[in-house]
Amino acid sequence: MAKKGLKRQTTESFADLQNDVLGQYVASGAIDAKDINAVQDISVDKFVEFKDHPFYVIDNEEMAELVASIKDNGVLVPVIARPRDGKFELIAGHRRCHAAKKAGIEKIPAIVKDYSDDEATLAMVDSNIQRENILPSEKAWAYRMKKETLSHQGRKATDPDEVGTDTRDKISDTDSGATVDRYIRLTYLNKDLLKLVDEKKLSLLSGVSISYMTKNQQKIVKKTMDDESLSPSAPQAEQMLKLAKSIKDDTKFELEILKLFRKKHVNRSYKMTSKEVSRYFPDDFDDEKIKSTIEELLTKWSKEKGYYKK
Structure with missing residues (x-):
């Protein structure tokens, strides 16, 4: 999510902020336009993290700002989730959900969709990769998850427009295929070395x-x-x-x-x-x-x- 959406003071109206972020979700393919009208309030205790979620949720200064904003204004942008064993697995909105818990909010708005595992992975990566501040390790693991999903999904056989294209070139709209490969290589570093890249x-x-x-x-x-x-x-x-x-x-x-x-x-x-x-x-x-x-x-x-x- 764009950093401007996390600040307590902004020149945008709340409606503009919601439309901006939800528009990004629609553009990324994480949700459809019709899903915007299917928002429901769900208890924060019902949400669980996405398995192997590559994006960190850290209690830092930005998180403190988000908590303060939610205390003042509530959760403005719905999280995205899917049903999972009686709970709801978060696709997008891990930081908002965490901040809502810290702010003492009991329920938050959510868009719930019945994603397959592959659809959930792609939606999770595409909706989170747009964040303004992403660490190299976060991008590396996100790209690797997306590449592995696309590689075994068989899209080349089902989407005529993508026949003959290299999977790596479909992973990012901003980084070249070669750059994507470099980031993915970082996932083969041990944790100590990968941390040094982040730092x-x-x-x-x-x-x-x-x-x-x-x-x-x-x-x-x-x-x-x-x-x-x-x-x-x-x-x-x-x-x-x-x-x-x-x-x-x-x-x-x-x-x-x-x-x-x-x-x-x-x-x-x-x-x-x-x-x-x-x-x-x-x-x-x-x-x-x-x-x-x-x-x-x-x-x-x-x-x-x-x-x-x-």
Whole structure:
């Protein structure tokens, strides 16, 4: 859901907010337009989480804002669910349901549909992937679930418009097939390394290379990163993968990647004149302000690229 829908103060009317989010659900295929008129109030205790739900529900500042908003205004947008063993399995709205419980709300509006397992998975992914802030691990597992569902669903045989297309290109409207594959590879990282990707302490490309290593090799990489207080750049991770493929002995592998981490780089010296630097900054920036800004921007860039060294 768009972040603007979670704030207590907004320029949109409640009706506009409802129409916006429900319109996104219809566009994603999670519900039909006619379902909007079939909203019912259901006890929050009747809802259960979607099995293997890849999107986190975290008690953070945004959740606190959502709880406060629900206390003031109620749950404005219905959750989506399906009947499940006498309960209702959430398809979309896990955060709203959690916030409603914290706010002391007993019942929330819901759209209930009798989805098959495949339909439920696709609706769950498509309705949640539109959220503004999604961690790499969330996107990775969501893409993997959708790809596996599409792969065994046989859509190529039933939908003439999609015959001959690659399954991966149907997974996302915003990411290319190659990018989708990179995210899915992250699901083969161990939990500790995947967490580093979420925390931007390990770049996506470095994570992809490491994901092809065995479980033991990944543990060795993580241990070496901790011991050396370093994160491998994308080129370093590629070199590590080559070592992982050629060296079967874990002890030798650990020694080789340690050498790689400690490898001395060629000394480099860069100089820029004050005139060259000053064109990028306002006239009222002194030398210290310019220096700190350059360091801040370079740190952000190098972390994003996976080059940053502590």
